[in-house]
Amino acid sequence: MQIIHISAECYPVAKVGGLADVVGALPKYQNELGMKSKVIMPFYDNSFTQNNKFKKVFAGTLQLGSDSLPFTIKSLPKKQLGFELFLVDIPKLLHTSFVYSDDDTRRFMAFQIAVMQYMLQLKKKPDIVHCHDHHTGLIPFMMSHADAYEDFRQTPSVFTIHNAQYQGWFSHDQVNLIPKFPLSKIGLLDWDNSINPLATAIKCAWRVTTVSPSYMEELKSEANGLQSLITSESDKCVGILNGIDTSVWNTETDPFLVKNYSETTVLSGKKANKKWLCDEFKLNAENPLFVFIGRLVGEKGSDLFPQVFKKALQNPKLSILLLGSGNKDTEKELLKVRKQFPKNYNTFIGYNEALSHKMYAGADFLLMPSRVEPCGLNQMYALRYGTVPVVSKVGGLIDTVVDLNENGFGIIHTEITVTQIVEAINRAVEFYKKDTVFRKNRKTIMKIDHSWHLSAQKYSNLYNSLKV
Numbered sequence: 001m002q003i004i005h006i007s008a009e010c011y012p013v014a015k016v017g018g019l020a021d022v023v024g025a026l027p028k029y030q031n032e033l034g035m036k037s038k039v040i041m042p043f044y045d046n047s048f049t050q051n052n053k054f055k056k057v058f059a060g061t062l063q064l065g066s067d068s069l070p071f072t073i074k075s076l077p078k079k080q081l082g083f084e085l086f087l088v089d090i091p092k093l094l095h096t097s098f099v100y101s102d103d104d105t106r107r108f109m110a111f112q113i114a115v116m117q118y119m120l121q122l123k124k125k126p127d128i129v130h131c132h133d134h135h136t137g138l139i140p141f142m143m144s145h146a147d148a149y150e151d152f153r154q155t156p157s158v159f160t161i162h163n164a165q166y167q168g169w170f171s172h173d174q175v176n177l178i179p180k181f182p183l184s185k186i187g188l189l190d191w192d193n194s195i196n197p198l199a200t201a202i203k204c205a206w207r208v209t210t211v212s213p214s215y216m217e218e219l220k221s222e223a224n225g226l227q228s229l230i231t232s233e234s235d236k237c238v239g240i241l242n243g244i245d246t247s248v249w250n251t252e253t254d255p256f257l258v259k260n261y262s263e264t265t266v267l268s269g270k271k272a273n274k275k276w277l278c279d280e281f282k283l284n285a286e287n288p289l290f291v292f293i294g295r296l297v298g299e300k301g302s303d304l305f306p307q308v309f310k311k312a313l314q315n316p317k318l319s320i321l322l323l324g325s326g327n328k329d330t331e332k333e334l335l336k337v338r339k340q341f342p343k344n345y346n347t348f349i350g351y352n353e354a355l356s357h358k359m360y361a362g363a364d365f366l367l368m369p370s371r372v373e374p375c376g377l378n379q380m381y382a383l384r385y386g387t388v389p390v391v392s393k394v395g396g397l398i399d400t401v402v403d404l405n406e407n408g409f410g411i412i413h414t415e416i417t418v419t420q421i422v423e424a425i426n427r428a429v430e431f432y433k434k435d436t437v438f439r440k441n442r443k444t445i446m447k448i449d450h451s452w453h454l455s456a457q458k459y460s461n462l463y464n465s466l467k468v
């Protein structure tokens with residue numbers, strides 16, 4: 001079975017967040033199950049594309065409104081990433097140093113048309129087209145209704161929602177960017193008087209998945225305006241929990257770690273990584289170390305951090321290190337907190353893959369007070385690295401973390417408030433003091449299997465159910 005995944009991100013080619021991790025791992029595991037799974041994404045101008053050699057496999061021209069844009073498709077063989085990779089190179093528009101910008105309607109519309117043009121001329125059409133997030137949300141519509149792509153009417157499409165907060169809205173004034181389709185189908189593009197690629201995908205894809213069962217349930221009551229649509233389409237919707245790529249997230253081989261470790265050497269391994277972090281960021285290594293890694297946006301609850309940290313750090317017996325970027329006011333506030341607590345708090349504003357791995361390894365606790373968390377990968381990386389997750393009770397966090405009070409291994413707070421997050425931190429500090437139990441818990445969590453094997457099989461079953 002041949003599957004084409006279409007996405008804006010894919011690790012290690014280009015990553016902004018968890019979407020990249022999933023698209024960089026799932027196809028690899030699907031290939032191990034005997035499928036032929038490939039990825040198509042934009043060609044960005046970044047260190048990955050600068051340092052790899054690609055083969056040009058197709059050249060064409062696409063029509064974006066009144067503009068004719070030449071594009072090429074470049075490929076990388078399977079042996080390099082575990083799946084064949086195809087990159088859509090559209091000079092100037094997509095060939096940029098960044099992944100997202102203010103011009104994304106045009107950029108990703110052009111990307112989607114180029115993908116359709118490329119797939120149209122393939123001798124063997126894919127058995128499944130699997131699209132990820134709103135940047136690819138108009139592909140199921142084009143496959144079913146655009147005049148030029150009639151060849152795809154019988155090809156099943158699967159659409160995965162990684163985050164329903166972002167929907168790719170644009171105005172009906174720009175409808176001419178979409179390749180010609182019967183006017184009677186305009187309703188499929190519309191939601192609340194805007195063109196809404198996420199809503200369109202939910203309406204048009206043969207199956208819709210999201211990245212955890214609990215998030216699928218939550219979407220029926222809160223989906224940034226799409227809850228009634230999710231509810232009415234629920235027969236074709238299913239939640240499949242993400243996995244993690246255990247070949248990348250492996251404490252024994254991770255090249256970013258100061259010291260590699262296994263369950264048996266976790267004590268010394270984590271100690272060495274913690275020491276590096278504490279030396280680098282001038283923190284007291286005797287204290288339990290809490291970290292946060294992620295985008296500084298409302299969904300992640302990061303706006304509460306300045307207040308949470310000021311309260312929690314009244315206790316000098318804990319340290320906090322944060323890595324992330326996003327909301328500028330939050331960034332400023334977080335930097336200010338450093339002045340008040342120079343010995344047990346620090347923050348790195350920016351994106352740093354290598355540092356993130358060292359933090360999962362060197363930390364004692366990972367903070368994730370998310371308001372919305374479709375799946376969350378960080379908590380699963382933390383578990384695998386022997387770091388206890390301190391999380392809110394939402395989405396995929398419900399499906400992956402069990403509280404200590406329920407014979408579990410993590411710490412859960414039900415409300416996303418300063419008070420409850422600080423209480424959760426205090427509970428964690430008390431847990432850290434129970435040395436033997438704490439150490440035993442570390443070994444237990446490292447053994448939890450969140451690899452992709454099970455979920456890749458679930459996607460396989462879903463694809464098989466769509467065979468025409």
Ligand SMILES: Nc1ncnc2c1ncn2[C@@H]1O[C@H](COP(=O)(O)OP(=O)(O)O[C@H]2O[C@H](CO)[C@@H](O)[C@H](O)[C@H]2O)[C@@H](O)[C@H]1O
Nearest residue numbers: 017018019162294324350351352356373374375376377378
């Ligand atoms: N500043 C930084 N430096 C280095 N690394 C950083 C970083 N900020 C984030 N990361 C990394 O980006 C990834 C974030 O993944 P998440 O799944 O937790 O969240 P995200 O909201 O991006 O993904 C969305 O899609 C994924 C995939 O489906 C869902 O799990 C999730 O719930 C949903 O919100 C992790 O690999 C993390 O280490």
